[in-house]
Amino acid sequence: MACIKDAHIGSWVSNKMEELRNKKLAQVSGEVMESGLDWVQPNQQFFESCRDKCSKKCKEDEMLFETLQFYHKDMEHTNSSVAEKKKAIAQTLSELEGKSGQKSKVIEKIEMLRLEQDKKKELIISQNQANKTRLKNLNRAKQVFQDHLGLEIRKINGDTLQFIFRNINPKDPVCAYTFRLRINECGSYQILSSDPPLERMSYLEKRLQETNSFSAFLANIRREFVNLLPEK
Template sequence: MASIKDLDVGEQFSSKLEEIRTKLLSQAMGEMLNEATAEFCQAHKQYMQSVLDTCLKKCREDETMFETIQGYTEEVKHLNSITRERNGERPEILGSIQDKESHKEHLIQNIEKLKQEQAKNRELIHSQNKANKDRLKNLNKVKEIFKEWLSLEIRKIQGEKLQFIFRNIDHKNPQNAYTFVLRINENGEYQIVSCDPPLATMDHLERRLQETNNLSAFLANVRKEFVALHNTTKTA
């Protein structure tokens, strides 16, 4: 009991208790610090892993975007190249279009000229046909007159050809026929096809007929030539 009341012992005991308390407190604090540090490290590790995953995802997205941009850039370069080529071809294309337009205009003008020429040709053919019909009509009108005065018979043969038959040239044989065949050619001119018996002057008479267009005089001259030929033959 005396030892308990001793002051030194009391102080030693208090010091010992304080030491134990401090030690226990230090241990508790260490355990708490270790636990907090572990939790912090785990949280920091998880945070850093999250940041790393986010960065990796962002990097992949950036890489994909870069590849896309690179693809767009290449495509734009290709389109620019095509555009430059087409711009270079544009003058040739425009020149070709202008040439075709000019050729088209030339064809239209030629077609118009051909139409005008065809119209003129149709008008000319119509005029020639009318003139030919008028000539044939006149021939028919004078047919009876020639038959009566010149003993001339006119026959239509082989289309538009006319055969002229003179009689009463040989008084011993008045029915002997002296003939020639006449037609109107594509130029609307009188043309002698044949003559029986042949007359040496027929070519000259034909030219005179074409120049004067006087059929009555031509027929009278042909009859005179047939008479002269008969008389010459009879004398010989």
């Protein structure tokens, strides 16, 4: 009872209770920390593993992104190169088409020239044949008139023939009545001149072109010369 009546007993009890409480708190704190450490350490390892994986994944993603950028730039370069090649191919095709068109025109022109040459060849052959026929007619008429009417034919200035009629004027049988003739580029007879001049010469020449009868032409010419004689 004396102890209870001690004035300092309350403080002592309070101090003891505080000490017990502090010890208990320290004990509990230690246990909590130990158990916390036991819980934190595996989770920390897990978080570190996740962090490492995330870091690795980030690096892989960065490398993948860089690779994608590289392929994107390479694709742009390839597309640009393809576009240039397409343009070059289109230009080459256009040039080839132009050359093909020029070739077709040249072939067409050559064909036209060939046809024109064939026509000229046919015309020359036809003219030569016609000239041969005319020469035959001339020779036949020459022979007839030369034998019966004293006609003389002379070749002058290359392609020009001179026809000389005599025995027209009874008073002067040797007097010459002449005209000059040639075959032109078209294969037609062309009268160049006559001595003495005949007014109907152009008409007689036209009739010769129409009938191609040289004997009749010579007979008409001789008749015109005879008609020039003064009337008795």
